[in-house]
Amino acid sequence: MFVGQGAGKDEDFNMNPKNVLRQPFVGKAGAYLRNMIKFLWDEGLAFNVAISNSVRFHPLDHNKKDRNPTDEELSDCIHLLNRDIGIIKPKTLISLGASTTNALAPATAGMAMGKVVGTSHIYREINTIPLYHPSFLTRCYGKFKAHETGEFHVRCVNVLKTAAAAALDTK
Numbered sequence: 001m002f003v004g005q006g007a008g009k010d011e012d013f014n015m016n017p018k019n020v021l022r023q024p025f026v027g028k029a030g031a032y033l034r035n036m037i038k039f040l041w042d043e044g045l046a047f048n049v050a051i052s053n054s055v056r057f058h059p060l061d062h063n064k065k066d067r068n069p070t071d072e073e074l075s076d077c078i079h080l081l082n083r084d085i086g087i088i089k090p091k092t093l094i095s096l097g098a099s100t101t102n103a104l105a106p107a108t109a110g111m112a113m114g115k116v117v118g119t120s121h122i123y124r125e126i127n128t129i130p131l132y133h134p135s136f137l138t139r140c141y142g143k144f145k146a147h148e149t150g151e152f153h154v155r156c157v158n159v160l161k162t163a164a165a166a167a168l169d170t171k
Helices: 028-042 071-088 098-104 134-141 151-169
Strands: 002-004 051-053 092-096 121-123 126-131
Touching (some): 002 098, 028 151, 051 071, 071 098, 092 151, 126 151, 134 151
Parallel strands (some): 002 092, 092 126
Antiparallel strands (some): 121 126
16 A cells, blocks of 8 residues: 555645546656556566555645645544555555655654665554655656666665565465
């Protein structure tokens, strides 16, 4: 189960009423994530995917600029994520971005994502693995390219391959 930090501009119903299904990851970051997952499937790692967010809105600052959700907002919304986790019962959680990683793995608070990507933590008795947020990868590389050689991209693909293989081994 992939857990993003919050709805993007394309996902937040209040900002984009056309997203009537209120699906997460339908914008550029979502395309990157979906293409990364498809690449893993094409590589023979067939696994089920669920996607959720740690908050269900698009956080903006007072100047209407994107921002990370606050600790209070994460705390206020965590019950919704916990409900999703309880229903889906994932074998692995992939926390996307620093704020979600810090909420699901508090020991990572204050650490750079470069230090925690690919490490293993436990949230609600579920293996939780931090990963760079797809919006970060989109800013670095543009669109997903299967054989991108950039450090962040290669690291994410390798982390996901390892996580998928491990989850498939626990059947």
